[in-house]
Amino acid sequence: MTEQKFIKNFTSAPEFRLLLIAVCVFGLMSVLSPDRFLSSQNLTSMAFQFPEFAILALAMTIAMMTGGIDLSVVGVANLSAVLAAIILTNFSGPEMAPAQSAWWLVLAIVAALLIGAIAGLVNGSLIAFFGLPPILATLGSGLVFTGFAIAMTGGSAVMGFPDTVALIGNAQVLGVPIPLILFALLAVILHLILTRTAFGLSVTMYGANPLAALYAAIDLNRMLLKVYVIAGMFSSVAGLIVMSRANSAKADYGSSYLLLAVLIAVLGGVNPYGGYGRVIGVVLAVLSMQFLSSGLNMLQVSNFARELIWGVLLIVVMVLNTHSLTSLRSSLSKAPK
Numbered sequence: 001m002t003e004q005k006f007i008k009n010f011t012s013a014p015e016f017r018l019l020l021i022a023v024c025v026f027g028l029m030s031v032l033s034p035d036r037f038l039s040s041q042n043l044t045s046m047a048f049q050f051p052e053f054a055i056l057a058l059a060m061t062i063a064m065m066t067g068g069i070d071l072s073v074v075g076v077a078n079l080s081a082v083l084a085a086i087i088l089t090n091f092s093g094p095e096m097a098p099a100q101s102a103w104w105l106v107l108a109i110v111a112a113l114l115i116g117a118i119a120g121l122v123n124g125s126l127i128a129f130f131g132l133p134p135i136l137a138t139l140g141s142g143l144v145f146t147g148f149a150i151a152m153t154g155g156s157a158v159m160g161f162p163d164t165v166a167l168i169g170n171a172q173v174l175g176v177p178i179p180l181i182l183f184a185l186l187a188v189i190l191h192l193i194l195t196r197t198a199f200g201l202s203v204t205m206y207g208a209n210p211l212a213a214l215y216a217a218i219d220l221n222r223m224l225l226k227v228y229v230i231a232g233m234f235s236s237v238a239g240l241i242v243m244s245r246a247n248s249a250k251a252d253y254g255s256s257y258l259l260l261a262v263l264i265a266v267l268g269g270v271n272p273y274g275g276y277g278r279v280i281g282v283v284l285a286v287l288s289m290q291f292l293s294s295g296l297n298m299l300q301v302s303n304f305a306r307e308l309i310w311g312v313l314l315i316v317v318m319v320l321n322t323h324s325l326t327s328l329r330s331s332l333s334k335a336p337k
Helices: 001-014 014-032 038-051 052-063 074-089 097-127 134-153 164-170 178-196 198-208 211-214 220-246 257-267 279-298 303-334
Strands: none
Touching: 001 279, 038 052, 038 178, 038 211, 052 134, 052 178, 052 198, 052 257, 052 279, 074 097, 074 134, 074 220, 074 257, 097 134, 097 164, 097 220, 097 303, 134 220, 134 303, 164 178, 178 198, 178 220, 178 279, 198 211, 198 220, 257 279, 279 303
16 A cells, blocks of 8 residues: 555656656657667767756756746856956966966856855845845846946957866766766755755745745745855856857857746746755756757757747646646645644
8 A cells, every 4th residue: 555655656746757758758759860869979969968058947946946036047157157258368378288277267167156156145135135026136137247247248259268168068077078967966966955954944945935934933034045146156157167168258148048947947846936846857857858959959840849849848747737736735735634
């Protein structure tokens, strides 16, 4: 009986449906275009491509767990990349020895992460202390961050990095792309934060019931500041990966990643109203989207049809997830006390 209950709970979980979707999409694309989709070149290319927007989806996830959202992730990513690029081009260059340029690269990375943390503090302060709705606060701050990046570069791309910069987005360790390693590391860190710390419990409680979190003596302002600082620093990492892969930094890179980050978070089972979300679901959603995008690209499907497919997939999964959460709440309310 217990085993049957476990199987029923497992198969009804949103993550199980996402796993099925990922497997089905992978299998379908493998059948439709086996020579190209299953080639080592394509699989390696996918492993390099998806960490850019996948890390932004992780940043979006922790913000949505509180019932909020962070629409500034792309602006923070580009501002961080632009600052790092300016440091590298002004104090380093292609002709500099690798040992010397490595120190400047470390300094540029630290500066980018610091910008992400400061941007997160700005977002968190607007929401926690000024009471602005997260969607409006981060929309406005995202425009400000983009404006700063444009002012610093004049709207043009910053180029001329030392060769060591390319290692972040293009090198491999034991055959595994470094961007994929960074994504896996950040996913594990976020999972541990949300499931193994008091802070993670506070985030979940606040997203599910802000009033209960207040009565539980949780410092809500401090918690929100931490949430958006984490989101900002994750965005900075994504920006550094984009900078390395493009070998340049610009204020408008990755403009389509914002919608994609929201889409992945929702597909991954994160409740837009807060209180529920698992990192494994986001990871499975990332894989599903990458498999589908790569397969449709090989089948030469137009961008319009691709957006139609993504929209249908989003609606179907949201309906299933909403039905699952409604059933769970109903069963909990009927449980004996």
